[in-house]
Amino acid sequence: MSKTTSAPLVTETIPWHGHADQTEIDRWSAVAQQVADTLAKDVWERDQANETPHREAQLLKDSGLVTLLDPAELGGGGAHWETAFRVVRILSRTDSSIGQLLGYHYVNEGNIVFDAPTDEVRDRWLRRTIDHRWVWGDSVNPVDPGLTLTAVGDDYVLTGHKRFSTGSAVGDVIVVNALAHGGRFDGQIVAFVLEHGREGVEYVDDWDFLGQRLSSSNTVRYHDVRVTPDDVIGSLTDEPFATLLTPGIQLAFGNIYVGLAEGAIAKGAEITRARKNAWFLSKADLYRDDPFIQRLYGELDSRTAAVAALAEKASRSYDTAIDRGHALTADERGRIAIEIARLKVASSELATDATNRVFEATGSSSTRTGVGLDLFWRNARTHSLHDPIDYKKLEVGAYLLNRELQPLSLYT
Known part of the structure; x- marks a missing residue:
């Protein structure tokens, strides 16, 4: 769902300034x-x-x-x-x-x-x-059909459904985006908040996926839900500062993927250190002393450290953009989105590779139910499919070659 164009926000102050010490x-x-x-x-x-x-x-x-x-x-x-x-x-x-x-x-x-x-x-x-x-x-999945938000007097009535609504069943509140038909916000995409248990909101217990099983990313259905003016935060615009939210969620993804790689390597190393014998063809006595095992960990750990440094740099750049507030330009917003897209590419591929290849260092016994090493791969494989990584590569390549930025959406 793209943001609608409207007057710039008039919020006078921004709560975040400078950088973390x-x-x-x-x-x-x-x-x-x-x-x-x-x-x-x-x-x-x-x-x-x-x-x-x-x-x-x-x-x-x-x-x-x-x-x-x-x-x-x-x-x-x-x-x-x-x-x-x-x-x-x-x-x-x-x-x-x-x-x-x-x-x-x-x-x-x-x-x-x-x-x-x-x-x-x-x-x-x-x-x-x-x-x-x-x-x-939240309940904003842009690839689902749009929700219907129809004016009734000063209020609105919401109907429809959204899948992949992360945190919806456990959240105290959910933020919802919908295109308004009639009323004060006619023709605008409105961001509004519904408290848990609001009449007409149905949380469907259908989140039973390969990984990220506790993210509470189930479907939410809306049955003639009354939305009042007090529920509304505001309307979405294409103003550069307001659209920083989307690079922010992609930056969160990058840090999730780096964390998964770090966790898988740490868990794998723990398993490897506990193994008493090396492979029978190895000249080493212990798995942790086998040069092939050490080489594998050396490769995975070095790549992870490099992507972690990229994540830290992008996170700091994001605060720099935030500090600009409503003075942020469209070009500045685009450059931070590209920096984060680079992280998304590198971290996604790192996570799916590292959480898979670590099994080469831990052996078949580490695939036993209950060991838990598979949790990292299942989570990485599931979440890395959130939006196609090829389109992030396209964003980076188009900017490198042509200084071309992608159209604004809830993915870019």
Whole structure:
């Protein structure tokens, strides 16, 4: 679903400025690692149970991670996007379903700043989010048929369905995008918020996929749901700052993939160190001393370190773009999107390759049910199909050759 063109936003201030210092990054990284350590205790069992991750969401709330990006003066963490993406990467080393849940939460809540037309509207939503420690899900899948949002008096009525609605069943609220027919927003795509349990909202328990099983990415159906003016954040525009949300979600993807590669390598190394005998043709006594095994880990670890550095650079560049606020130009917005597209290409291919090839170093016994090494590959293979990687390569190549930027959409 493309954004409609309308008047620029008039929000006067942006809550994020400058860059994270090392103290901030270290502080929240430590919190994220504590959460990851808790998730690690039963990550395999929770994946197999495939239950709606209410306990995991509560863990994110209790840790303070859900309000990490919110302004400190309103009671939030006061951190930067670079820090938020680092947190997503750390969680994804252990449980990328929950890394995805949190990454989408950050971007979904980001609608408050990117789409709110005034500071008053923005602060009202931020205060509610912080006070209630909301987890934000979404229902915006652009490849599904559009939802029907029809004016009825001063309100609207919403009907239709959306698949792949990440965090919807576990979220305290979900952000929904729909084209308005009639009323105040006639002809505009409106971003609005529905609290969990709103009458007419049906959460369909159909998220039973190969991986990312705890991301709560099920279908949501809307049966004549009443949408009031108080539910609306604002209308979507093609203003450069407002459209930074889409590169942001792609940047979250890149950090999820890097985290998956890091987690798979760490888990594989743990298994390899525990093996007592090398292959019978090897001159080494132990698997960890076999030169072929060392070479494989050396290759995977080096590639992962390189892509991780690319992720950190892109995350910092994103904060630079954010700091520009509504002064951000379309060209500047396009360049940050290309930088993130490069990361998407490199990290997606890294994750699917590293989580697969690590089995070459751990042997057939590591494919036994319950070992858990397969979780990384299943998650990487599932999420890397979110949008075709060839089109990200096309974006990068078209820009390199012709300085051509792709049309704005919820994927670019």
